Amino acid sequence: MSYASLLQAPYVTRLLLGTLVGRLPSAMAALAIPLVLREVGASYDYVGLAAGGFAIAAAGGGPLLGRLVDRAGQVRVLVPAAVAAGLGLIAIALAPSEPAVVLAGAVLAGAATPPLEPCLRVLWPDLVPAARLESAYAMDSASQELVFVGGPLVVAGCVAADSPVGALWVGALLGLLGVLVVATASPTRRWKAPVRSPDWLGPLRSRGLAVLLVSLTGVGAAIGGLNVLVVFYAEHHDMVGGAPTLLALNALGALIGGLGYGAVRWTSSPPRRTLLLTVGLAAAYALLCLVPSPPYMAAIMILTGLFLAPVLTAAFVLVGKLAPVGTVTEAFAWLVTLMTAGTALGSSAAGVILEHATESQAASVGVLSIAVGAVVLAAGQRSLVVRDADAARAAA
Structure with missing residues (x-):
């Protein structure tokens, strides 16, 4: 299809x-x-x-x-x-x-x-x-x-x-x-959510989901740092269209990456696929530390977008599987919230670093944030695996 x-x-x-x-x-x-x-x-x-x-x-x-x-x-x-x-x-x-x-x-x-x-x-x-x-x-x-x-x-x-x-x-x-x-x-x-027992923790009682959400907070921090970095970069380099052009290229890369990901029939498990894509995203963000000339910077912006949308897509699949019965909507809402919180933290960190250090050091915010998220994913791989019985209960 x-x-x-x-x-x-x-x-x-x-x-x-x-x-x-x-x-x-x-x-x-x-x-x-x-x-x-x-x-x-x-x-x-x-x-x-x-x-x-x-x-x-x-x-x-x-x-x-x-x-x-x-x-x-x-x-x-x-x-x-x-x-x-x-x-x-x-x-x-x-x-x-x-x-x-x-x-x-x-x-x-x-x-x-x-x-x-x-x-x-x-x-x-x-x-x-x-x-x-x-x-x-x-x-x-x-x-x-x-x-x-x-x-x-x-x-x-x-x-x-x-x-x-x-x-x-x-x-x-x-x-x-x-x-x-x-x-x-x-x-x-x-649409009606399945009946669930009252629990103030909601979807956060799932250890696997908590691991996934923490890792995505790091991805959000990288996005926030990038938003600030491109403004500083455009002010100090002769870039056609300035920061909006760079962010548009990043969005274009995400659009291509997301559609390309969905066109592939993947054989690896969602947890492993999420981890590998997150590592790829960290590698793409690492190239930003080179602070290259505008043509190469434009290419890197597309590359970071190419990995971003697939990471999020793989995460969506896992959220749907890991959320306890009757809490799926709230689980997806937590994903949005923690990504937003990460974006705010990343923006603040990059702003402070740019005020007192270099572009390369500010770019490292994104690399380190995603790397921490990847480590969390690697350490929590077992908790991200959904057993067949759990999946059957969720489907019911």
């Missing part, structure tokens, strides 16, 4: 597009909120506080909303969350000069961000044949890059047509529209 045939399967295209549209506000808010606040003369300290509040609230709210989905169903959580997140963005748009309103709106918009990523990944086993599930995850992983490219482009269009405030209104509308497309689909309305 090709990607074209996957997209032709009932509800696949609808749910994938709805999820992508519904996730655009997150990528838009990261840029639109600072632009709106700067337009009214806010200081960079205040801008950072508001943007950070949005990001932290989104990271913290994800697992909580994921747990609610596992207990109440997708529709009952997605729609109210989209409304609440939209109201948060609109509050900022209506009163950008009121600090209390802006901060409350940023926190509300972040905390209520609809968990569309986890919800779609939970639905894939119901949408495609088991033999093509990994291809579906690969298509999902690769398509994420469209959100990070499309979000800033929509903001740029809103700024050109009117002002940054318009981007917040558009973001609120797109978020609700995307969620309605997903929530009104039959697979979404039918």
Whole structure:
């Protein structure tokens, strides 16, 4: 089954597009909120506080909303969350000069961000044949890059047509529209999580899942460090298009890598495959320490992306297998949260190093972070193996 045939399967295209549209506000808010606040003369300290509040609230709210989905169903959580997140963005748009309103709106918009990523990944086993599930995850992983490219482009269009405030209104509308497309689909309305026994740890009681999530935090740190590094690199090298060009090349590599991964019939086990791909990602990031001239830097950015999407795809497969019964949505939400937390840590570390050391040393943040994740994966290989009996219970 090709990607074209996957997209032709009932509800696949609808749910994938709805999820992508519904996730655009997150990528838009990261840029639109600072632009709106700067337009009214806010200081960079205040801008950072508001943007950070949005990001932290989104990271913290994800697992909580994921747990609610596992207990109440997708529709009952997605729609109210989209409304609440939209109201948060609109509050900022209506009163950008009121600090209390802006901060409350940023926190509300972040905390209520609809968990569309986890919800779609939970639905894939119901949408495609088991033999093509990994291809579906690969298509999902690769398509994420469209959100990070499309979000800033929509903001740029809103700024050109009117002002940054318009981007917040558009973001609120797109978020609700995307969620309605997903929530009104039959697979979404039918989905119910298996009954589980109450446990405050939720999916984190799975040792294998905890190992996997810790390793992915290192991958997130590498991404965060790279985001800061390319800005510094573009300022000190004659690079056509600057940092956006480098990040776009990285996204292109991820798109190619994700689709290529899903087109291959793999024979190795998911735990071993995840480990090997993570080692490959670390090797690709190690090349950044050379700080080469722009043409070679462009090639390295594509290479790092080529490994990133396959690592995430292999991880998606493992999350679905390792999560205890009735906690799969929350498990995927934890993946997003810890990746986000890792990105924040990596960005901070790279920023401090660039202020006091060299580009090569800042690039080492990504290598070391992924290397630590690979060591954790290697040490926990046995815990990542899903026994047949466990898999049968999960399928039931």
